[in-house]
Amino acid sequence: MAGITASTAPSVAAVVVAAGKGIRVGGGMPKQYRRVGGRSVLARTLAALAAHEGIARIQPVIAADAADFFAECLADLDPAHRAKVAPPVEGGTTRQRSVHAGLEALDGSGAPEVVLVHDAARPFVDAALIERAVAAGRDHRAAVPGVSVTDTIKRVEPLAPGIGRVVETPARDALRAVQTPQSFAYALLLDAHRSAAAAGLDAFTDDGALAEWAGLPVVVFEGDTANRKITQASDLIEADRAFSGADARTFPMTSPMTAYVTRLGTGFDVHAFTEGDHVWLGGVRIPADRGVLAHSDGDVALHALTDALLGAIADGDIGTHFPPSDEQWRGASSDRFLAHACKLVRERGGRIDHLDITVLAEAPRIGKHREEIRARIAEIAGVPLTAVSIKATTTEKLGFVGRAEGLAAQAAATVRLPDEESAQG
CATH class of the missing domain: 3.30.1330.50 (2-C-methyl-D-erythritol 2,4-cyclodiphosphate synthase)
Structure with missing residues (x-):
């Protein structure tokens, strides 16, 4: 954000989507509330965003029955980081509805100029990626982080469960695996969500795709291969090892299997x-x-x-x-x-x-x-x-x-x- 002063820099907020059930990892609770390196996944995600001086406030979106889990997450945050986190709002039955709920909550508390939308289950997001997201949202109004695809990708036509006929082999240099945080001009993204809701559409799993549907030109900026999403139980174990090694003296190792x-x-x-x-x-x-x-x-x-x-x-x-x-x-x-x-x-x-x-x-x-x-x-x-x-x-x-x-x-x-x-x- 070189050249941007405190008085001219756009206000930035973040919506953190944490309303999912996250059941594939097992363990009896959603993955975002499982502890890695002594703190919950969600607490680490919130802390990473709150530590960035350009983000003024964070709007969490959680499930209706997750208030107690969320309270424990807040307790894991430093007071300065906790001060940036707004009271959570209840999410919907789809990711799109949850993001919409978070955006509406920000509108009610004073709309920012730029909004980042980030998955709770991506605790490895770092300051450099957040900085790129903020800059891309400011400069392009709709931007998503992406990383190059290393595997050959096939587009298939399903024939039977687990079987498909190859229809196309896209060139890898034209493909990107998309991550979060995704960054938008707040007013444009909110309008897009409201339009999709009015049209009865609620199956967008990615805000970039919703923005495309709304006619916004979306750019892809450089993502980060380390910005992994926790999906499986093995991801939790690897995250626990990674975070325990990074700051074990502050937050001792407590893996999902810790007694x-x-x-x-x-x-x-x-x-x-x-x-x-x-x-x-x-x-x-x-x-x-x-x-x-x-x-x-x-x-x-x-x-x-x-x-x-x-x-x-x-x-x-x-x-x-x-x-x-x-x-x-x-x-x-x-x-x-x-x-x-x-x-x-x-x-x-x-x-x-x-x-x-x-x-x-x-x-x-x-x-x-x-x-x-x-x-x-x-x-x-x-x-x-x-x-x-x-x-x-x-x-x-x-x-x-x-x-x-x-x-x-x-x-x-x-x-x-x-x-x-x-x-x-």
């Missing part, structure tokens, strides 16, 4: 009341008659939950990582503690399955704040809302809690970690 062990960690925290007008519970500021005496913000729920996660991976406690003797943590927001513990779990190739908290207090009552607390914890931890539970109880006027001298919380966290003994055996 996991379930770990349960528990945590407990207590704080005495003092003067104040609010308490923090589960990352939510709750009005109260008194505050709590603490070095940080005194969020007993997040403190207990942090200790539970650290316990599950046998990595000390909250005081080990955030000592109260260190002044940098005075008044610190406890969401930083929980986020750190979650990061440690994932750096070990682990997955957080469930978080459960019980608050012990006579006051304040948390009933009306329950769902807000659940949502906040799910956001911090990067897990689905269904993986977070919070309850509250009193101690029937017994003990310091019963005397309203303070409040406490206990928590349990269930995580899955790669079974190192099985891997070594």
Whole structure:
């Protein structure tokens, strides 16, 4: 994009198509949510696009029943990358309908000038290919990446299942195998999709072909043979090896066949009341008659939950990582503690399955704040809302809690970690 300044460069967005079932790879879940090198295929694809400074936002399109899977993908992203990812929209029964849904969502949030359409199952896309796609879309308005064909291609006429008569042998130098990301002037592609939908056509498996149908001249720019699409189980195994070798220290190897062990960690925290007008519970500021005496913000729920996660991976406690003797943590927001513990779990190739908290207090009552607390914890931890539970109880006027001298919380966290003994055996 030489010669293009920040003020004159076209705005660029990307639609990532992730609504497919991906059943050919097996394993009980769509291929885009399988983990390669410690992160899901989709998370790697989103990260590659989000890392490109020219892409302002990314619109994922997912299946209606994939919200929990997608939440785990987001949790695998760096915060800066996650900020570029818009809330997902529900895809359709065909790829064309899914792309159309993503384009319409971008229109509703502020239309870009250039849009890239990329398959979720192509996590090997690199910055150079993305740069070529952005430039081609800007210069030609409809462009697809392609690589030269090395095998001889035959066009056949089917005779019976698995048998066909050769009709033509096209010259290989005129053939290209087309990939994604494909790049278009956004308004033109959206119009083409709307026209196809109005005509009752929904079987286009490639946006370049749909653009051709709409009368747009489509150019082919240089693709990348390394930009492979994950289709079969063997592709997942190869991708896992590739990504594990590339960044194993950050995201340890967890292949589709990796054995996991379930770990349960528990945590407990207590704080005495003092003067104040609010308490923090589960990352939510709750009005109260008194505050709590603490070095940080005194969020007993997040403190207990942090200790539970650290316990599950046998990595000390909250005081080990955030000592109260260190002044940098005075008044610190406890969401930083929980986020750190979650990061440690994932750096070990682990997955957080469930978080459960019980608050012990006579006051304040948390009933009306329950769902807000659940949502906040799910956001911090990067897990689905269904993986977070919070309850509250009193101690029937017994003990310091019963005397309203303070409040406490206990928590349990269930995580899955790669079974190192099985891997070594």
